[in-house]
Amino acid sequence: MVIGMLFGEGKKTLGEQAYEIIRENILALRLKPGQTVYESEFSTMLNTSRTPVREAVRALHIEQLIDVLPQRGMKIALISERKVEETRFVRESLEVSAICKIVDQWEPVQRKYQDLYRALTSNLQSQKEVIQNGDAVQFLQADEAFHRLLLSAIGNATLVSVVSQMRGHLNRVRLLSLQEIPYTEGLVREHEQLLEALQSKDRDRATSILSAHLSRVSEDIQVVKDKYPDYFTD
């Protein structure tokens, strides 16, 4: 009946709130890949009826983060290497297209790009700070914010939303690999290089850095797959 009455709470419906909460719990691996779950669990957990839970669960099902077994229950989707590669490709295509557009439009004198530059450097700073306490979740949030800042610059909300949907399928691998091999310094370095390429309007350099940056997950998944075999399928 009341899920998040605590803080501000825009007029989101209970179903929308449930969606966000459950999704976040899946991506943070608090709900384990392969784990069996039931609508009634979420109902009592969130202190609401099955109806809003159902709405959330259907959306997550469409997003392929939850597998529904009719009349039997649901399972948190296993991580699929194929799906990871598919979403990685889509994400890379879109982010590369976006960065090209930004480089082409980049005019250091314009207020818009000064603000963007400031925001990005500020974000880079907090990335470095976050590294110290070694919290993978926190770093991932900062990383996501960095990419989101860049993408938002081209003013294409649909693209931002598609990319963040793709991210949902990459996040769990990233999370596991980060706490396995903490190469966060390298990632931050690449962010810096990307920003440099942007400033110097070096289109080719920007795209090649970004491509390499986003391709890491394809290598990491192999390592993580061996360490957590029952989180994976195919």
Place this chain on the structure above:
Amino acid sequence: MVIGMLFGEGKKTLGEQAYEIIRENILALRLKPGQTVYESEFSTMLNTSRTPVREAVRALHIEQLIDVLPQRGMKIALISERKVEETRFVRESLEVSAICKIVDQWEPVQRKYQDLYRALTSNLQSQKEVIQNGDAVQFLQADEAFHRLLLSAIGNATLVSVVSQMRGHLNRVRLLSLQEIPYTEGLVREHEQLLEALQSKDRDRATSILSAHLSRVSEDIQVVKDKYPDYFTD
């Protein structure tokens, strides 16, 4: 209670069936942009309860094809020039990336690409036949099939699905512009040129043809917007 008991009927849920039916009616403009609709309408129309309809409507709302006005009703989403441009950009990025991958992998001796070539030429043939009776909906279906064949070749189901979601926001403009200015011959010609470029493994030509091909909608929308002003917003 029974929506499509008629034909084969895979074990889709009523909600999924309702989703497909309503979506198809929106894209075919049988439900007019801006038209007010109610859950109960669809309920009686589909002879089912509000629950499956609700499931369908929520999905369509997430897809931004339906606007929900809490406690007041729903409206079929108006065509937004901004949204059209956003989805066009996403689609172009993804299809261009896909065609690049295909060109790079293209080996005319491989069975896989022989089959693809045959399928594409066969589709081109039916495009030409469809032109004769001047049915815009039929042509759009053939066009969609052509692009889907190409995209499917890279074996990325996620990409195919994202593109088809983007198409949902372009389809209505295409439909209107086709019955306004029937330049279908030009479109078919471009399909042929694309196929030629593919055969000759001319990457740059393929991408430039495809880009131009997919950019048409940006020009068409201006014409259509004047003809059907109350279908549009912004």
Place this chain on the structure above:
DNA sequence: TATTGTATACTTGTATTCAAGTAAATGTAC
């Protein structure tokens, strides 16, 4: 012991009921 039929206790899928908000129609005072 092995097998099979059956009751039972779950699940999700669907229908229905209830709550709460909106807007237009209606009535009333001035």
Place this chain on the structure above:
DNA sequence: GTACATTTACTTGAATACAAGTATACAATA
């Protein structure tokens, strides 16, 4: 006639009730 309060008829949002499929436990039987 006009402004304003109130009723009323609708809507979606949420909760509950019901239907139907699934898997397990277990007893009956060979």
